[in-house]
Amino acid sequence: MTEELTARNTEPFVICRDVRKSFGSNEVLRGISLEVKKGEVVVILGPSGSGKSTLLRCINHLETMDSGMITVGGEAIGYEMRNGELWEAPYPVVAKQRSRIGMVFQAFNLFPHLTVLENVMLFPVSVHHVPKDEAKKKALEILDRVGLADKANEYPRRLSGGQQQRVSIARALAIEPELLLFDEPTSALDPELVGEVLQTMKSLAEQGYTMIIVTHEIPFTREVADRVVFMADGVVVEEGAPDDVMVNPKTDRFRTFLSRYL
Numbered sequence: 001m002t003e004e005l006t007a008r009n010t011e012p013f014v015i016c017r018d019v020r021k022s023f024g025s026n027e028v029l030r031g032i033s034l035e036v037k038k039g040e041v042v043v044i045l046g047p048s049g050s051g052k053s054t055l056l057r058c059i060n061h062l063e064t065m066d067s068g069m070i071t072v073g074g075e076a077i078g079y080e081m082r083n084g085e086l087w088e089a090p091y092p093v094v095a096k097q098r099s100r101i102g103m104v105f106q107a108f109n110l111f112p113h114l115t116v117l118e119n120v121m122l123f124p125v126s127v128h129h130v131p132k133d134e135a136k137k138k139a140l141e142i143l144d145r146v147g148l149a150d151k152a153n154e155y156p157r158r159l160s161g162g163q164q165q166r167v168s169i170a171r172a173l174a175i176e177p178e179l180l181l182f183d184e185p186t187s188a189l190d191p192e193l194v195g196e197v198l199q200t201m202k203s204l205a206e207q208g209y210t211m212i213i214v215t216h217e218i219p220f221t222r223e224v225a226d227r228v229v230f231m232a233d234g235v236v237v238e239e240g241a242p243d244d245v246m247v248n249p250k251t252d253r254f255r256t257f258l259s260r261y262l
């Protein structure tokens with residue numbers, strides 16, 4: 001039993017294999033391979049334009065890759081098995097795959113006409129058909145976890161940017177995701193509001209969520225990441241444990257990048 005569990009835990013939960021994506025003649029992802037284990041927190045660092053957002057969007061199938069393969073929990077994103085062959089999946093299958101993945105963007109994208117509680121309940125009720133009272137109970141629990149239970153009946157505009165971003169994290173958690181993707185979640189925030197959002201993410205990491213985070217927050221990365229991936233020009237340039245690669249970068253490229261944030 002123990003052996004079985006160990007074997008399962010070391011199996012990668014997310015696998016990106018030779019992912020390629022171009023926009024016209026702009027080759028944005030040039031063969032990205034990446035593995036993330038269950039419960040692992042991977043931070044992707046890299047200069048602007050290196051393809052970080054595009055990679056996250058491919059994992060969530062908001063973008064279709066040109067070639068390569070992405071699996072999440074053993075399922076090939078955007079594909080389904082039919083008669084032992086992989087076929088492009090129809091929308092309902094893609095939606096189901098996507099519903100296992102929570103994503104938090106730089107812009108909070110909350111619905112302004114809905115309260116905090118209604119924002120968090122929206123997807124479970126309208127997409128996952130969770131009964132309203134059950135969704136409400138769950139949403140309140142999650143809001144409590146991100147420290148916003150007392151804001152449940154407020155409208156987003158009455159909250160600070162940091163609080164709004166914590167609501168969008170709560171909204172991502174409400175679908176009970178198996179994977180959380182964060183795309184520069186603190187980049188749009190005033191400096192004094194960054195800490196509370198990073199603290200919320202740190203607590204999710206401690207709770208064992210599997211997370212892929214694009215950020216420029218270097219001290220946070222050193223503290224929270226199990227592994228760091230440095231991307232530039234659509235390829236993975238370096239990866240490893242933060243205390244290793246961030247202390248002794250092997251390439252000039254990564255060294256220069258880090259020096260700009262220290």
Ligand code: ADP
Binds near residue numbers: 023026028048053055
């Ligand atoms: P990063 O997140 O690392 O800053 P992105 O993945 O956003 O990088 O972008 C990588 C490159 O892909 C950029 O040159 C950007 O202009 C281009 N790009 C991203 N999305 C699109 C799109 N939908 N259409 C055309 N070009 C795009």
Ligand code: MG
Binds near residue numbers: 054183
């Ligand atoms: Mg980006």
